[in-house]
Amino acid sequence: MSEPTRRHLLGVGDLTRADAERLLDTARALERSLDREVKKLPTLRGRLVVNLFYESSTRTLSSFELAAKRLSADTMVLRASGSSVDKGESLRDTALTLAAYDPDVIVIRHPHIGAPHLVAGATAAHVVNAGDGKHQHPTQALLDLFTIRESLGRLEGVTVAIVGDVLHSRVARSLVEALLLVGAEPVLVGPPTLLPRRIEALGCDVSHSIDALGDVEVVYVLRMQAERMESAYVPSLREYTALYGVTPERVRPGQVVMHPGPMNRGVEIDPRVADSGASLVTAQVRSGLVVRMAVLYDLLTAPGLRVAVPVMEVA
Ligand code: NCD
Numbered sequence: 001m002s003e004p005t006r007r008h009l010l011g012v013g014d015l016t017r018a019d020a021e022r023l024l025d026t027a028r029a030l031e032r033s034l035d036r037e038v039k040k041l042p043t044l045r046g047r048l049v050v051n052l053f054y055e056s057s058t059r060t061l062s063s064f065e066l067a068a069k070r071l072s073a074d075t076m077v078l079r080a081s082g083s084s085v086d087k088g089e090s091l092r093d094t095a096l097t098l099a100a101y102d103p104d105v106i107v108i109r110h111p112h113i114g115a116p117h118l119v120a121g122a123t124a125a126h127v128v129n130a131g132d133g134k135h136q137h138p139t140q141a142l143l144d145l146f147t148i149r150e151s152l153g154r155l156e157g158v159t160v161a162i163v164g165d166v167l168h169s170r171v172a173r174s175l176v177e178a179l180l181l182v183g184a185e186p187v188l189v190g191p192p193t194l195l196p197r198r199i200e201a202l203g204c205d206v207s208h209s210i211d212a213l214g215d216v217e218v219v220y221v222l223r224m225q226a227e228r229m230e231s232a233y234v235p236s237l238r239e240y241t242a243l244y245g246v247t248p249e250r251v252r253p254g255q256v257v258m259h260p261g262p263m264n265r266g267v268e269i270d271p272r273v274a275d276s277g278a279s280l281v282t283a284q285v286r287s288g289l290v291v292r293m294a295v296l297y298d299l300l301t302a303p304g305l306r307v308a309v310p311v312m313e314v315a
Helices: 017-035 059-070 091-099 115-122 138-152 170-181 210-215 237-244 281-301
Strands: 048-053 074-079 105-110 126-132 159-163 185-189 205-207 218-221 256-258
Touching: 017 138, 017 170, 017 281, 048 059, 048 091, 059 074, 059 105, 059 126, 059 138, 059 281, 091 105, 091 115, 105 115, 105 281, 115 126, 126 138, 126 281, 138 170, 138 218, 138 256, 138 281, 159 170, 159 210, 170 185, 185 210, 256 281
Parallel strands: 048 074, 048 105, 105 126, 159 185, 159 218, 185 205, 218 256
Antiparallel strands: none
């Protein structure tokens, strides 16, 4: 007998435009609760959200944790270091162990592409991908859409330059798909070595010139992902900064600047830009909380997200 199918958020490809817009609307409604003195909502009381993190995280983990708590769910964090993962336990065995607690949602970050899919196949929980290798980071893309919509008042036709290390960035992959899904217009900007070949097949523009920033409404700066670079992709960080660093001179009045964090100040982004009135970086963090509340709420209470992976029965 096969298990009923469950809804997951494994990549932006799991979402229709209507799904994305519903999640953003839900996030907006939930945002109002943040201004109350008592911020907790009873919605997910008695539910269990497990955060399983095999890579370091500040914003993503803290916001999932707080999002679940603000909705009154129980939460558990399992980090790879200090757990039996250190002793060589496989992801599947770790997932089966956690499944014994009957979690409603497992949020997973893992260095390997497809790890969230494996967990979705091995447990009966709803699975949310909080970043798998260079592949996907769908809740980051949703929080970025939310931030842009709140700042500019619309998404349709918004022009966004995504600047820097696209090659190693799951944020860029998810964001390009998400922007295209809602009718925005992404352009990828960076040196040829940091832009995946044939990426324009996704339907976005590509430019190797930093001057392309002049044409857009949103400048989205990516972190130089040194930990994912096996060989030299740029002659030196100093040269990268000279050619592609986002400096005050390269930002024109009226533009907004975003960065998923963590920022390498002085490398991909000048501190004067990061701390300027044009920066939406802290707004992004706040959006992360309400968007993750919306995702948990949607998965557990509303008939929303399309089914991505049929759940296999676990023997
Ligand atoms: C990103 C990540 O881990 O994918 N951080 C985040 O979630 N805000 C981006 C990065 O590490 O550069």
